[in-house]
Amino acid sequence: MTLIKLNAVTKIYGEGATGVSAVDGVELRIDDGEFLAIVGPSGSGKTTMLQLLGALDRPTSGEVLFESTDMARMSDSELARLRSTTLGFIFQQFNLIPTLTARQNVEAALAPRGLPAAQRHGRAGHLLGQVGLAPRADHLPTQLSGGEQQRVAIARALANEPRVLLADEPTGNLDTTTGEEIMGLLQELWRSSGLTIVLVTHDRAIAAAAPRMVRMRDGRIEGDGPSEPVSAVREEAV
């Protein structure tokens, strides 16, 4: 079943002659429960694509349909509600709130729902336990390693039981081993929960963790198909 559909989506930054087309007439369909990676070099438009899929930005033209509803026509508050209830985000820089503990960062995602404090507290603790960070729940982000911070970010993204997890270079700031651990966690989540995961990366070896790979260049999709096996990617790199 199609969950998200992009119809001739174009996103132009700037106006007139100085306008830059970050996404250019993209057509894309993402099924419910799918795990796909969007790959491409820097400036290929993959992050813009993720922001359009995540209702963080509106296209200049075209439609971004979420279950047949055009997100471009939704109000800001409707988009905020969609992001709160249906979408989860993971960022390359983790984007944790520096003054809040790991638990409070997860609770921040639950705050708009107005849950009672005890319920919010308990759910945050449970999620941190799921990502293996229960003992570090009361630590500030600066007291956590990069991998731990990203785990907190994943727990936060999962707080509202989203249907789609959008990850922007989730391993970009991590060493290889930690990056693999994070990817392993995402794969496990995908397998166990049936979550739809859209992963943006420039690293094809990371992208190989997803069954489907969309390749972008200059704002356009230049390839869409099954991922290459990790071994093939590594051989190519060598």
Next chain:
Amino acid sequence: MFYISYIASELRRRKGRTLLTALGLAVGVGLVVAVSALSAGLDDAQDEVLEPLTGVGTDISVTRPIDAKGGFESLSKRERRQLQDENGDARIGLTNQGDPGDKFTTTSFLATTQLSFPASEVDEVASLDGVKSVAAGLTLNATTVSGTVPEDGGQDQPGVPSGGGGPPDNIDFKSTSVSGVDQAQKSLGAISAAQVSKGNWFSQGDSREAIVNTSYANRQGIEVGDTVMVKGKRLKVVGLATSPLGGQASDIYMKLDQLQQLADRKDRVNTLYVRADSADAVGAVSREIEQTFASSEVTDAQDLADRVGGSLQDAKDLAGKLGTALTIVALLAAFLIASLLTLSSVTKRTRELGTLKAIGWPQRKVVRQVTGEALAQGALGGVLGAAIGVGAAALITAVGPELKATVAEATQASGPGGGPPPGGGFGQGAVQAGSELIKLTAPVDAPLLLLAIGLALLGGLVAGSVGGLRAARLRPADALRHID
């Protein structure tokens, strides 16, 4: 509420920014507290200066003066006749004092420019709306002439020296101001019982008693229990009274009916002392008296306040003008600083606010967060500012700078003899130039502290609104692209 714990975490973990913003507001509102306390202290100081004057219990005094600034010759015939009626016995015929070489002593009572009126006007004034009580008084100059009847007697001598070339060498003049007081009115009149610093108030009987002004008593070496002579009558000094700042108190106070009898002014008075129902009623009562009693001069506490000068008044003017300007500038600067710091904070936290939007925070909650933080900083600034203000006020009180209060002379003609005008002042004889050193305090009360905290909260709200507006305008995608 998560919102509260988030604000608390922000304030606690961004101490530098929190303190800077709170201090900015604190300095502003602290200045408001200090300047307001100083202003209140100056008001208190002025009240302290005026208190002895108004402390006689009088809100309004009513007299009926004739403007004789230009001298007797400048008066109309009617005014001259009135003055002559009041000062009819001012001319002393020395030939009437005995044969040449005889010793004599004679006393005349002069009202100078203060015309008398029937004591029945007390009842008329008392019947006016807003009047609580009225007391009558009679203030006169007792001029005693003594000496030896000259060989070439026959030239009448004026009662006071300015009338015609001065007295002969063998004639002495002594001028004493005397006020008649209704002894039943202990707190209203030319003198009040509260002013008696030594001895007692008049007895209610007919015994001849006097209360003597302290400075006069000092000059004359008079003590309680002594006697003073007024027109040949012995009065027992029952008390000494302290004159108010700048007030030319009469030298001697005696019972009104006894003075009226001695001065041959039965049922005549020349000053009414009026107490109003309330301070608010003073203005209306003053106007009513002026309208009801033609040619009367009405003096109230405000007239006195207008005559207070010296460094106290300078400081008061400074606090009123510069202090207000300084307060406004300080507050505006504090609000500006808080707003700029909040704006800077929002800019620094662009990615954080973008993340909140990305994880589903609606715009109003992001704005509420920024505004809440600024308000909390405002509250902290208010408390700090109140503490700064209280500290500054305490310092002013501890240092206690002294200010000189001067009460200027009333703009009123002196008598033809050049002496002080009897009556016409406030509750006493004429108010003349005088000064007093007042220790300045800076009192702080609860409403002032609440105002300080309120202003700081307002500053926080302004800053929060500015920051919140900036946060509201952030588009999540742009905010997430922001490089910290």
